[in-house]
Amino acid sequence: MAQHPSDCDICRRISQIQSGNHPAFLAEFPTGYAVLGDNQFFRGYTLFLCKHPAPDLENLPRDLRFQFLREMALVSEAVSKVVQPHKMNVESLGNMAPHLHFHLFPRYLSESEPTKPVWLTMPQGDEAEKYAFDAARDAELVRQLRGALEEQNGEI
Template sequence: MADCYNCRRIARIQSGDDTRFVVELDTAYVVLGDHQYWRGYTLLIHKRCLPELHDLPSFERMRFLEEMSLVAQAVWNVFKPVKLNYEMLGNLVPHMHWHIFPRHANDPDRLKPVWARMDALADDPRNKLADSELVEMKSLLKAEIQRLKTGSGGGAVAR
């Protein structure tokens, strides 16, 4: 859909124009979040523009959830948080996507949802990544996703 943010992002990924793209899986694309105040913030964007999990056939829904879990494990292993927050909202962008937020011991208001601080932190310099830092984070995350897939005896196919 032309008016869907995630559909436009997928088009950028497919054309090679999304600098935060990490890897393609069977049902979804993995990208680093635009805001990196929570180092390792990652999104898993479903390939199809559907608003709800129950809109998917059960086999595809289960695959999407398996891939979300795999990506979360990779985020955990690479970024070493003390907790992960998972959210699939869709109020603003009704195209299924998971937000995976690594929560670190030094997070501000670490007992509150990230959305409570998102606007206040939008201009925080800690959101910005140097190009080299972005490349390294993407490389580490992609390698860990591939390692986990191989170690599990197959599963999602990263492209």
């Protein structure tokens, strides 16, 4: 079984949020934090980071696991309401960072290859740079997502 790494990227992001230094922070839920993804090629791409550093869902006690999944689904719903995608892709991998987190990717028919998995169609290198999160450019999206997430948070 994968062990939680000492130099964990997810813990680094959570520390940034807790110290008020994460520019793409969206919302705090009882079990996790929603942040906008580093790359906005898939407009509205959001991460839901578990407060508990478990590698996999199975490592969480059941009550906490189901609460985390419920909150993740509410975050996904909020993202979908705001960006109105053709489809949501919801993934939890953690092969690189074994600390439970979900990727919430809105998918659009305007993509060149909308039926492919995100990892095979997202731009790389210089092309990817064009879509890097930009606090100024993405401010309106962040504002809308924060509003929608605040409504969802009220349902917890």
